[in-house]
Amino acid sequence: MPNLSSFRASWLRPFLFYGNNWLSLLGGAVTTASAMVLVGFWVVGFFGRSGSANPYLGILFDLILPGVFVAGLVLILVGILVRRSYLLSTDQVPAFFPEISLNDPIFRRGIDFVVIATLINFIIVGTASYRGVAYMDTVSFCGATCHVMTPEFTAYHISSHSNVACTECHVAPGTAGYIHAKVNGTKQLMMVLVHDYPKPIMANNKVPVASSTCLNCHSPEQFVGDKIAIQTSFADDETNSKTSSLTVLHVGGRDAFGGLSGIHGAHMGKIEYIATDTTNQTIPWVAKTNADSSVTEFLADGTKSRPTGAKRLMDCMDCHNRAAHSFDTPENALNKDMAQGSPSASLPFVHKEGLALITAKYVSREDAKVRITADFVTFYRSQYPAIWNTQRPQIDAAAKTLVNIYSSNVFPSMNVKWGTHPNNIGHNDSPGCFRCHDGNHASKAAVSITNDCATCHNLVFTDELHPKLLADLGIAKAN
Structure with a gap:
């Protein structure tokens, strides 16, 4: 076996000798841990029991973890080159590289370090992967992480799709769809960081086609x-x-x-x-x-x-x-809430006054909350004192409803006004x-x-x- 002996002497022994440094050992642990997570995912995926349609799984397991794997390999190489350079500069390179043997305490310590570091990194990488995917699958990640999405996040909660995850509609299936979504998201993040984002934010045909999203749950051919x-x-x-x-x-x-x-x-x-x-x-x-x-x-x-x-x-x-992401008109929003009992139709001119208040211009939603409540209360206290004295609970409830109507549809900081988002x-x-x-x-x-x-x-x-x-x-x- 001359070739094997030559390989051990010329390549394997020098590799392990120079690789016996903390940077290379750490790289080996990172590479091994990420490889174990990847292999586990591939095995589960091969048998078809992954049980998750999370679109970010593709990014994590097809892009991020392979990147971590390669980064570990780079650390190994960098550690080897650094140690070799140091030993050459200090004239400490041995004439014969040590035998590969478990009897060598230095070699054993290196193996112990790699094994322990691999287990630790496996737990860290695996847990972080799970928690990262779970968090990216939440509505709060899409809507609440960035303040500029407040209008869409608010409207989402009162829509007929409030129980559907954002990723189901905004990320097309397949790796290309995931990458496109993340690239677009990265651009939006940069715009937010430099305060150069559009007001209001419009979809502008950026939502994936219905065949890859809507039709996963709905069938337009069903006879209604x-x-x-x-x-x-x-x-x-x-x-x-x-x-x-x-x-x-x-x-x-x-x-x-x-x-x-x-x-x-x-x-x-x-x-x-x-x-x-x-x-x-x-x-x-x-x-x-x-x-x-x-x-x-x-x-x-x-x-x-x-x-x-x-x-x-x-x-x-x-x-x-x-x-x-349903935004209503002021008339429809007020009529629907009045039909449900608040504002109460027993309050005189409540429709006229309420409509005037929610369509007025305000500096901010906080300003609207204060002024709508104050002006509404003032109207009944000054114009209808008897109603003010006998129907105070209805007046308070009506004021609260008017504030909710305004706050669900108008966002001055993002230039979202009544009618900004047309409904077709x-x-x-x-x-x-x-x-x-x-x-x-x-x-x-x-x-x-x-x-x-x-x-x-x-x-x-x-x-x-x-x-x-x-x-x-x-x-x-x-x-």
């Missing part, structure tokens, strides 16, 4: 049929006159026989569009792929040809754009459906995108006092 939507409104008169509206929404979908109908059914094909603004509110060009694979292009009035810009494939989030469901509060269904988008054959109201809904009654139909349905009392 029709849904009843009841809206309660209050007037600005002294008695806060209550009216109701009932709309039948034709949500539709794909029925048991494969037929498409309703809102979902009409948009289930391949529809592309080009928007001329970053929030996709102005859409001058739309193209629909028909059943025979032909394409029909629609241009808005005044648009001569297809505009320049990125062509987007329409998906769920083009309509459901505020599914997880419907068309009452922002263009929404009318971005395309305005009757002004026509094809070369003079066929327009429909704006027939009955296509999407039927208005059974609107702003009706004491509607009998609601009483017949057992939803309200007839008066």
